[in-house]
Amino acid sequence: MTDHAPLELEHFLPYRLSILSNRVSLAIARAYQDRFDLSMTEWRVIAVLARYDGHGLSAREVAGHTEMDKVAVSRALTRLVAAKRVARRTHDGDKRRSVLRLTAAGWKIHDAVAPLARAHERKMLATLSAEERRALQGILDKLAPVVERP
Amino acid sequence: MTDHAPLELEHFLPYRLSILSNRVSLAIARAYQDRFDLSMTEWRVIAVLARYDGHGLSAREVAGHTEMDKVAVSRALTRLVAAKRVARRTHDGDKRRSVLRLTAAGWKIHDAVAPLARAHERKMLATLSAEERRALQGILDKLAPVVERP
DNA sequence: AAATTATGGTTTCATTTGAAACCAGTTGCA
DNA sequence: TGCAACTGGTTTCAAATGAAACCATAATTT
16 A cells, blocks of 8 residues: 555644634634624725824735735725725825725724734733744744745 | 724734735645646645545545535535545445545545645745744644634 | 836626525434 | 434525726836
């Protein structure tokens, strides 16, 4: 009987990352989806707009930061703008670009959801030692650049 | 101007995990999708069947290991069986259950793709010190149980 | 400056996905 | 035994997604 050397999934990094990441995103998503009628992509757009507040990001830049494709961003924005959670203006010097900002309603969502997300992160980090927490950030810093963006 | 304490995404664990994991899965997927006419879900099913070779897994068990929902698994199996990459029999004592095994063709795919996946993993791990590699496995072991499965 | 090429963003269309309904078979229990 | 509840798996239908075509504006070339 030949040896096929199957991947030991329990120790295989991409597999573990994928499962862990999916669970986390889903757990957080469950906390806001129904409550705020907010999809995961919409939340990500809000999080990015909040993070880069004052920059008046364009849709393209949002796509860059979220690493979602521009179609997904466009659609999320359509809904967010319709719900008046995001204000969309046109860039002064370039009429193609949009200039995006959270509205008061958008911030309200953000301020409600961000703590939920943070709580999840805390719950995870709480299982690690201070040492491990530091190590983890360092490790992620090193791993990120290895894989090219989509 | 009030303080909204936005998430610092560059350091926010769920965000980093999600982006990293997506990139990795996508990078690996790009290496086999076209070449073998194999979707990501199909590959995951194959990887699990290979890993638990000889167990004659049921679709349900495959779903458990891949953490994909049973509809997705069912569909992946339909295709895999049609392509004769997986053999599906019916469980002896329980006619609802299926008993799944990779065929020779299935193993051939596995043996071609697994090294690609492993190469990607190696490339990532290569950026880490032995110390960090060990730490990472420990960290993942601790984080996994914190988040409930979907 | 006209013509070409590139860019931000949206729309279209075909495919993928997920929730719920469903079917067949099994288990629990009156 | 017979009936209700459950489980493994598939189907259906509506919604989410992605690739490619598209539109408008900008930048580049001639």
